[in-house]
Amino acid sequence: MREYTEPVREFIRVKEKEHTESMREREYRANKRDIDTYVCIHRTTLCVIQIPDGTHNFSAKLKMCVYCTPYICSVFIL
Known part of the structure; x- marks a missing residue:
């Protein structure tokens, strides 16, 4: 170990904490199936998007999510 x-x-502790919290949040959204769930895939980013709640990490009009902005992403229904 260096x-x-x-x-x-x-700095490393802060970044590791942010990464862990980010992964927990994504996992929480992935497990939440009470409304239609879409997945926005851009490069290696896998973002779970809740529809029809347009305020939840997603713009239905632009088909992008907060993780991929400003990229237009392909949207698939699970």
């Missing part, structure tokens, strides 16, 4: 200075270690 030795890092304290500011670098803190």
